[in-house]
Amino acid sequence: MLNQKISDIKNFKLEDAPLQKIDDPLILSSGINLYIKREDLIHPALSGNKWYKLKYNLIDAAEKNFNSLLSFGGAFSNHIYALASAGKIFGFKTTGIIRGEEHLPLNPTLKFAVNNGMELHYISRSEYRKKNDSEFLKKINEKFGDVYVLPEGGSNTLAVKGTAEILSGITVPFDYICLPCGTGGTIAGIISALNEIQFALGFSVLKGGTFLKDNVSHFLSEAEVKRKINWDINLDYHFGGYAKYNSQLLDFIRRFESTNNIQIEPIYTAKMFYGIYDLIHKKYFKPGSTIIAIHTGGLQGFNSSILLKPNRFRW
Numbered sequence: 001m002l003n004q005k006i007s008d009i010k011n012f013k014l015e016d017a018p019l020q021k022i023d024d025p026l027i028l029s030s031g032i033n034l035y036i037k038r039e040d041l042i043h044p045a046l047s048g049n050k051w052y053k054l055k056y057n058l059i060d061a062a063e064k065n066f067n068s069l070l071s072f073g074g075a076f077s078n079h080i081y082a083l084a085s086a087g088k089i090f091g092f093k094t095t096g097i098i099r100g101e102e103h104l105p106l107n108p109t110l111k112f113a114v115n116n117g118m119e120l121h122y123i124s125r126s127e128y129r130k131k132n133d134s135e136f137l138k139k140i141n142e143k144f145g146d147v148y149v150l151p152e153g154g155s156n157t158l159a160v161k162g163t164a165e166i167l168s169g170i171t172v173p174f175d176y177i178c179l180p181c182g183t184g185g186t187i188a189g190i191i192s193a194l195n196e197i198q199f200a201l202g203f204s205v206l207k208g209g210t211f212l213k214d215n216v217s218h219f220l221s222e223a224e225v226k227r228k229i230n231w232d233i234n235l236d237y238h239f240g241g242y243a244k245y246n247s248q249l250l251d252f253i254r255r256f257e258s259t260n261n262i263q264i265e266p267i268y269t270a271k272m273f274y275g276i277y278d279l280i281h282k283k284y285f286k287p288g289s290t291i292i293a294i295h296t297g298g299l300q301g302f303n304s305s306i307l308l309k310p311n312r313f314r315w
């Protein structure tokens, strides 16, 4: 029974994540080759980077005989959504500790979580800030019993091991690999699998993202990755902070979607693509470079009706 669960997780069948060339007139003349790795397509609910972050945590939980998983997130969290789905698929009970007050009716993210069997508990924003303290975690264990606790966003050493696998699916040679960063867990995994002539460039989706560089260094040393210098996190495209955006970013999304026929959202992937396009224009990348941008998913929490307006994009 136990071994069955572990092998179900290890052998979980994902859809293909094709590598597509972005043939956008805005960047064609730059001489840069831009590809997108469609990790958003690997599964309807466990899409993007969140599956890779969960994979070895789920295996670890199963190996340690836990039947119950608990984690933290905001009301639109892609991590909470994926965790609920994974719990349902592989047979774990799941609990989500949600930042802020309950709002009814539940938004689509939390409704999906509940429909997949997740139990939700709400805590105040000030409580939520303590979520990594040992005192707080002790209380969680007292209240919820024998649960396997995953940190917010699922970022830990096992997540780093999982996200390294995103790179093994990429077979074309490239110079840069780009992705949006929230906690830095995903880029740490990518960095761990790079060779010396490849460079990882993350885009902070938060204001004041300098801490991300420390996070990444911390994840890399925890994962015992030998010191690497071929990476950086750009801090210039946060658009005011986490989950903040403006009409320029929405216009960019409208244009990107109609030109490339690929959906992106304003919290993560659009900030990265805006940054990549802008840096291409500013000649940040070496001429002739090949860039791979990872579509990390995140479309579940996005209400795309805000895009139903004319496209006025101007660079």
Ligand SMILES: *Cc1c(COP(=O)(O)O)cnc(C)c1O
Pocket (backbone or CB within 6 Å): 048, 049, 050, 078, 079, 153, 155, 180, 181, 182, 183, 184, 185, 186, 187, 268, 269, 296, 297, 298, 299
């Ligand atoms: C969670 C998430 C990220 C950020 O991943 P980190 O490992 O926290 O840096 C990026 N993109 C999407 C769509 C996400 O859901």
